[in-house]
Amino acid sequence: MKKIIFSTILACLFFFNAQAQEEETTDDDYSKWQVRARAVAVSPAPYFYDAISGFDVEISTTFAPELDITYFLSKNIAFELMVTSSKHDVELNDGTRLGSVSLIPPTLSLQYHAYLNDFKPYIGAGMSYVIFNGTAAGDLDSIDYENAVGYTLQIGIDYNLSEKWFLNLDFKKMFLNTDVTANNDSTNTAEVNIDPLFLGFGVGMKF
Template sequence: MKLQSLVLAAATALTMTTAFAVPAGTWSVAAGAHYVDPKSDNGTLANSDLNLVANVDVDGDVRPTISGEYFIANNVGIELLAAIPFHHDFTLNDADGKEIFTGKTQHLPPTLSLQYHFDGYNLPMNVKPFVGVGVNYTTFFKEKLNNNLGLELKLDDSVGVAGHIGLDIPFAPTESLRIDARYMDIKTDATVVNGAGVNYELGEIDISPWVYGVAFVKQF
């Protein structure tokens, strides 16, 4: 429902008319930091050959980010978000909450969005809200499963829908402070490999985080 609300807001915004204040051809760059907050219930992994049934708990992380946006029409931009790798520790717990395994992974979540900026409404402090919807591609690497069984963890890449909402608070004609939040549909299939190279499929980990951030924005 959260993602559906973001998509609906973006679709509604793109059909509205307003006084144009961000002309087509404008570029903006935003540099800041974002916190990835995975959903609380990340799913259950199971494999009968390993005699394993475990609930997944993924923690959050904050990292510097940068994004660039090009306005293809008045107030309508295409934005690409990039970041240095996020690091996540995770725990596999049994039904009683007892720890079975711990592990960690890194990921990069580049996200491409189509965005609409509500500009020219003379809002308090001249704030400029915006909404967007797009696609997220997340690639996982440096996966590690802490165990004494010689098992290695593999996580598949993920492609999913992403929603974006935020506010730009100007403090100069071409500079502003951005506060934003994103929802990313991130799901990855988990596999463990033993020392003999045999794969054991465990199932899906549903990370699907909210991503909260602040950034300095410069228009050109």
């Protein structure tokens, strides 16, 4: 799966670069700052990193607001900071409820933007520091998720409505694993891959 995503990113980068070379490259009239507000569907794809016979973990898909700020180093290269918070229900496939947890994953990405008339496709890659907050233990006495670093791949497109406003469609795949400890007992610690997918749609403003 990771090889497919990396291959897609590289193919998109080649296409965007070829398209950009066909356009004027001396135009310095671009906005250095952009802000987007999105509604995102956050869909984890969890599994135990170490095989635990007979058990699978399930984490619910949820919807959340998201905000990002983008700063352009040049017309094509930019940094994006994304912040959001999503709450998920967690359980095992045998029906054991592991309560709920909120993910707060601030993410800093380096992006490449192309310009195709009113469309501006982009790709990016970055790092995330995920904070697990607001945990509820469900059928357990307690449960703890260790804050973790992940990495993120991104592809999206902006569509200009005017010189200032635009629509945005954005796709992010985060690769993330964390240690989960039940009942404050270190012998009950399991490494879980969460690997959420973020699919967002929203509106942005240039300034």
